[in-house]
Amino acid sequence: MKKNYTLKTVCVATLLFFQLGYAQVGIGTTSPLSTLHVQGTMRVTNTNNATTTTKLAGTCDSGIVSDIRVGNNLSLVNNELSAADGDNSVYKVASVKLTTTSSNYIFDNLDLDLNGANAGVVVFRLYGSANSFIIKGIAGGVDGRHILLYNSSAVNMRADHLGSSNPINTIDTIGTSTATSGVGTLELVYDGSTSKWIVTNIRD
Numbered sequence: 529m530k531k532n533y534t535l536k537t538v539c540v541a542t543l544l545f546f547q548l549g550y551a552q553v554g555i556g557t558t559s560p561l562s563t564l565h566v567q568g569t570m571r572v573t574n575t576n577n578a579t580t581t582t583k584l585a586g587t588c589d590s591g592i593v594s595d596i597r598v599g600n601n602l603s604l605v606n607n608e609l610s611a612a613d614g615d616n617s618v619y620k621v622a623s624v625k626l627t628t629t630s631s632n633y634i635f636d637n638l639d640l641d642l643n644g645a646n647a648g649v650v651v652f653r654l655y656g657s658a659n660s661f662i663i664k665g666i667a668g669g670v671d672g673r674h675i676l677l678y679n680s681s682a683v684n685m686r687a688d689h690l691g692s693s694n695p696i697n698t699i700d701t702i703g704t705s706t707a708t709s710g711v712g713t714l715e716l717v718y719d720g721s722t723s724k725w726i727v728t729n730i731r732d
Contacts, residue, residue: 562592581607603647610648619650619676628659628683635663637697640675642668653678660684665692665699671720682710687727699725708732 554560556567581604584596598604602611624640640646652675660683666675679685686707692698699716706727708714715729 577607584609605645605647620648621651621653622646622649623653623655625656626654626661626681628657628661631659632686633657633659633661635661635665636693637665637667638663639667642666642673642675643670650674651676651678653680654685655680657681657683660686662686662688663699664688665694665697666716666725667694667697669697669718669720669723669725671718673718675716677714677716679708679710679712679714684709685712685714687714690724696723697725699727701727706730 552560552563552565554565554567557565584598584604585593586596587593598609602609604610622640622645626635640649640652642649646652654677657679658681663677663685677685684707686705687699687701689701689703689705690698691705700719700722706714708730709732712730712732714727716725716727718724719726
């Protein structure tokens, strides 16, 4: 008798595996319309918050689940959805280490992860540079993106005028190249219509 039950269990498991692998599965419905069709409510508990979320999901009128795009005014970082243009009196700050091995070290397309972990950051504290450096371009610009580069090292920081090897990352200093004399800040806004960064302010 025990062997008979074991055989039935194996048969049911095999049949279920076959159905899951090659057919549509319905819960609460005998006529599933998708790979998994749930007719009724669904509850999820004890989720793993250690898993980094990179997408949102929603349903259409037919109940089909699909991805939701996160627009430029929102950021999804470390499982937290935030309004990028929230309280304008508070700027998020991120520290970025720059390694320069020679004088006038060139960063052609500086990657500040503007569309990733630093999506909501405005002020970038640049530190660790032992030599003067030149920024020819900044990657990840989108229309209206506002950033402020704070050079915290006692070396010169220069922004080259239209000098990037990638035109969409280039910097327009409104004239000649511009630089800080040691510690200082460089403020920029990205103009999507011309696909370039515009320098709006510089302070030593």
